[in-house]
Every structure is written in C-alpha cells, then in structure tokens.
Amino acid sequence: xxxxxxxxxxxxxxxxxxxxxxxxxxxxxxxxxxxxxxxxxxxxxxxxxxxxxxxxxxxxxxxxxxxxxxxxxxxxxxxxxxxxxxxxxxxxxxxxxxxxxxxxxxxxxxxxxxxxxxxxxxxxxxxxxxxxxxxxxxxxxxxxxxxxxxxxxxxxxxxxxxxxxx
Amino acid sequence: xxxxxxxxxxxxxxxxxxxxxxxxxxxxxxxxxxxxxxxxxxxxxxxxxxxxxxxxxxxxxxxxxxxxxxxxxxxxxxxxxxxxxxxxxxxxxxxxxxxxxxxxxxxxxxxxxxxxxxxxxxxxxxxxxxxxxxxxxxxxxxxxxxxxxxxxxxxx
Numbered sequence: 181x182x183x184x185x186x187x188x189x190x191x192x193x194x195x196x197x198x199x200x201x202x203x204x205x206x207x208x209x210x211x212x213x214x215x216x217x218x219x220x221x222x223x224x225x226x227x228x229x230x231x232x233x234x235x236x237x238x239x240x241x242x243x244x245x246x247x248x249x250x251x252x253x254x255x256x257x258x259x260x261x262x263x264x265x266x267x268x269x270x271x272x273x274x275x276x277x278x279x280x281x282x283x284x285x286x287x288x289x290x291x292x293x294x295x296x297x298x299x300x301x302x303x304x305x306x307x308x309x310x311x312x313x314x315x316x317x318x319x320x321x322x323x324x325x326x327x328x329x330x331x332x333x334x335x336x337x338x339x340x341x342x343x344x345x346x
Numbered sequence: 347x348x349x350x351x352x353x354x355x356x357x358x359x360x361x362x363x364x365x366x367x368x369x370x371x372x373x374x375x376x377x378x379x380x381x382x383x384x385x386x387x388x389x390x391x392x393x394x395x396x397x398x399x400x401x402x403x404x405x406x407x408x409x410x411x412x413x414x415x416x417x418x419x420x421x422x423x424x425x426x427x428x429x430x431x432x433x434x435x436x437x438x439x440x441x442x443x444x445x446x447x448x449x450x451x452x453x454x455x456x457x458x459x460x461x462x463x464x465x466x467x468x469x470x471x472x473x474x475x476x477x478x479x480x481x482x483x484x485x486x487x488x489x490x491x492x493x494x495x496x497x498x499x500x501x502x
Contacts, residue, residue, distance in 0.1 A: 190376020191488035251347045
C-alpha cells in the first residue's frame with residue numbers, strides 16, 4: 181500500500197509508565213518505633229543536649245545536631261497546634277469529605293505529628309483542642325502507621341507525667 | 347532505654363512507586379505513529395538542507411528551522427550503533443530476556459531510529475543490515491512497538 185502522506189489524525193499520546201521498585205530499610209529507631217505501635221505505645225527520642233523529644237524518634241536532633249540517644253514513650257493524647265479542612269479528594273485516600281488533617285503535639289513531645297481527626301464536626305476543630313488516638317483493636321495491629329486509625333476529641337484526661345522512660 | 351542497649355531486628359519493606367504517565371506525542375510524532383499503525387509505513391520529514399529526519403521531530407536539529415515535506419522511507423537499513431543488554435532490569439528495559447538496542451539508519455533517511463534487535467542479537471554489529479518485523483494488522487496500536495524488533499538480514 182503506497183500512501184502520499186501519513187494519516188492526518190495523529191496519535192495523541194503514548195503510555196510511559198515509570199516503575200520504581202524500592203527495598204525500604206526502616207533503620208533501628210524507625211523499626212523500634214513501628215513495633216511499639218503494636219503495643220499502643222508511641223515512642224520518641226530525647227536530644228542529649230536540649231532534652232527535647234522528637235516523634236517519631238530521630239538519631240540526631242535537627243536543631244542542635246546532637247545525638248538523641250535515649251528512647252522515651254510519649255502519650256497517645258495531645259493538642260492540635262494547627263489544622264486544615266480538606267475538601268478535595270486525594271487519590272488513594274477514601275475518606276468522607278470534608279475531613280480535618282491536623283498537627284498534634286502529643287503530651288511529652290516537642291514536635292507535632294501529622295494526624296487525621298475524626299468523630300468531630302469540622303467546624304468544631306480548633307487550635308489547642310485536646311485529642312486522643314483511636315487504635316486498631318487488639319490483635320489487629322501490625323506495627324505500622326495504620327495502627328493508629330485517627331485522632332478524636334479526648335474523652336478522658338491524660339494521666340501522669342510524660343515522657344516516660346521505656 | 348538507650349540505642350546502644352538494644353538489640354534490634356532489621357525491618358524492611360518492599361515498595362513500588364509507579365507513575366502512570368501519558369506522554370503527549372504532538373502533531374508530528376503523532377502522525378508518524380499513526381502511519382505505523384494504519385499504513386505500516388515509516389515516514390520521515392525533510393528539513394532545510396535536504397536531510398530526511400527519522401523519526402520526524404518537526405524541526406531541524408542543525409538550525410532549528412521547521413520541517414517541510416513528509417518523505418516515506420524503507421523499513422530496512424543499516425545499524426550505526428549497538429548497545430547489548432545482557433542483564434535487563436525488570437520493567438526498566440522493554441524485555442526480560444537479553445537483547446540489543448540499535449540505531450538504524452533506514453534507507454532514504456539521514457538520521458538513525460532507535461529500536462531493538464532480539465532474534466540473534468548477539469550477532470548484530472555496526473554495519474549490519476536489518477529489517478523491521480511488524481506486528482500484524484489489527485495488533486498495531488500507534489506505538490513504536492508496532493515494530494516488534496529489527497531482524498538481521500543476510501549480508502549482501
């Protein structure tokens with residue numbers, strides 16, 4: 181078949197999938213931190229110099245650069261420092277809109293973690309609000325980040341001194 | 347508890363990061379690919395100075411001027427460069443088994459097209475004559491893989 185020109189209608193695109201297989205190594209601190217979640221414990225590490233507690237635990241303080249050689253346990257309750265009301269669905273996250281994503285400063289920690297807030301109207305969320313972790317039931321926790329389902333307004337007051345030695 | 351006091355089992359996890367891009371071909375490469383599918387024909391484009399560019403880019407790599415007329419070229423030509431892949435990396439390379447990347451200067455063209463030789467790839471070398479092995483009608487989708495591979499031709 182002889183043609184005088186290529187087809188007038190072009191192909192519009194080609195598929196070019198980038199596929200990157202990783203073998204992620206948690207490292208000592210992240211391994212201990214994740215395994216502790218199975219026992220409903222949230223761990224941090226304490227800076228040798230400033231005594232600040234970082235969650236999840238880090239080997240060195242990003243502030244003083246000193247080692248954080250002590251692991252401690254922080255509370256599963258804390259305070260919202262800042263938050264965001266999400267109105268746009270995110271691929272891979274099947275949550276009813278709108279929902280609240282918040283920074284939560286756990287009791288005993290000096291740096292907030294990022295958390296999902298549920299069981300609460302979005303308009304009731306405010307800075308300084310007390311929240312508590314809702315854990316997966318016993319026997320279902322795997323030692324990963326999914327072990328904490330979300331945070332909700334605190335239903336009990338936090339007891340005792342934080343952080344605690346482990 | 348201090349880090350030095352603990353015996354910690356290593357923890358690892360396999361993860362795959364995937365980006366399902368659709369690469370826009372544009373009007374020139376788009377028509378080149380459409381011709382592979384519908385005409386089973388490889389087209390080049392003439393640029394200023396008279397050279398025929400395959401695959402066409404829509405412009406001249408020498409002076410940036412716009413491409414002009416479409417020119418049909420043969421589906422056979424000469425290998426001008428070879429890279430043999432003995433240990434393909436999963437999904438980074440197009441096939442799990444060893445093959446050769448080749449630059450083929452097709453008859454009628456002045457530049458070389460990147461493709462592969464699979465059959466007898468260990469015999470391919472610069473100067474080898476090769477011919478396109480097309481997918482049959484109905485299986486071509488408007489992709490460079492409408493040409494399954496280039497096959498070695500017997501030396502003239």
